[in-house]
Amino acid sequence: ITVVALSLYNSYRKGVVEEAASALSSAMLKNDDEKKNALTGVMEEFGSTTSAKWAKIELAHLDMKSGNFDAAAEKYNTELNEIDDSDPLWGLLLYGAGQAFEANKQYGAAIDKYDLLKEVEGYEHIGYVSLARIEEVQGNLEKASTIYNNFLLNVGDDPAAAQSRSEIEARIARLKAKM
Numbered sequence: 001i002t003v004v005a006l007s008l009y010n011s012y013r014k015g016v017v018e019e020a021a022s023a024l025s026s027a028m029l030k031n032d033d034e035k036k037n038a039l040t041g042v043m044e045e046f047g048s049t050t051s052a053k054w055a056k057i058e059l060a061h062l063d064m065k066s067g068n069f070d071a072a073a074e075k076y077n078t079e080l081n082e083i084d085d086s087d088p089l090w091g092l093l094l095y096g097a098g099q100a101f102e103a104n105k106q107y108g109a110a111i112d113k114y115d116l117l118k119e120v121e122g123y124e125h126i127g128y129v130s131l132a133r134i135e136e137v138q139g140n141l142e143k144a145s146t147i148y149n150n151f152l153l154n155v156g157d158d159p160a161a162a163q164s165r166s167e168i169e170a171r172i173a174r175l176k177a178k179m
Contacts, residue, residue: 020046024055036062053079057089060096064103073100073109091120098130107134124154125164132171145175 020042027038039062042055060075076097083089098113111134118127128151135144148168155161 016046017049017051020049020051024051027055028058032062032065053089057093057096060100064096064100069100069104073097073104073106076100085116085120091117091123094120095123095126095130102130102134107138110134118151125151125161125168128154129168129171136175141175141179145172145179148172148175 023038023042023046027035027042030038036059039055039059043052043059046052056075056079060072060079063069063072063075076093079089080093080097083093094113094117098110098117101107101110101113111131114127114130114134116127117123118131120127128147132144132147135141135147148171151168152165155165
């Protein structure tokens with residue numbers, strides 16, 4: 001009985017996951033107004049699937065696109081609170097939340113997110129550049145330059161960071177010209 005029950009449940013679950021993925025895919029093809037309703041439907045109908053999680057993230061992206069930064073930040077933070085820092089979505093959600101706060105001129109909250117982001121492998125460059133950009137916007141050119149230099153120290157001579165290194169060096173030179 002247990003084997004049959006587990007087999008039936010696994011078959012049912014696989015069907016739900018496939019249906020959710022199909023619904024998410026269909027929702028993503030719609031225009032922005034219809035997309036919002038379709039994504040909400042995916043969340044409500046398939047709440048326990050990864051497709052529902054992606055629907056929530058896409059709704060936050062739509063809020064960003066429409067200029068509703070408070071709602072976007074709230075959605076990103078809600079998703080951040082539901083996962084741990086080893087989840088592959090961690091960096092994406094930190095970046096989204098940081099952008100939402102920055103766009104809403106909540107620089108302290110944005111700095112908190114970008115500070116965490118610079119520690120996520122693969123997102124270091126984005127974290128440092130974002131932190132420095134906020135300092136530049138606030139007129140703290142010395143601090144921005146220090147952040148860029150910290151990035152250069154962090155990557156050292158890593159050949160994988162050659163392009164990032166040259167970009168950061170150009171930004172530092174531009175800042176020095178302004179100071």
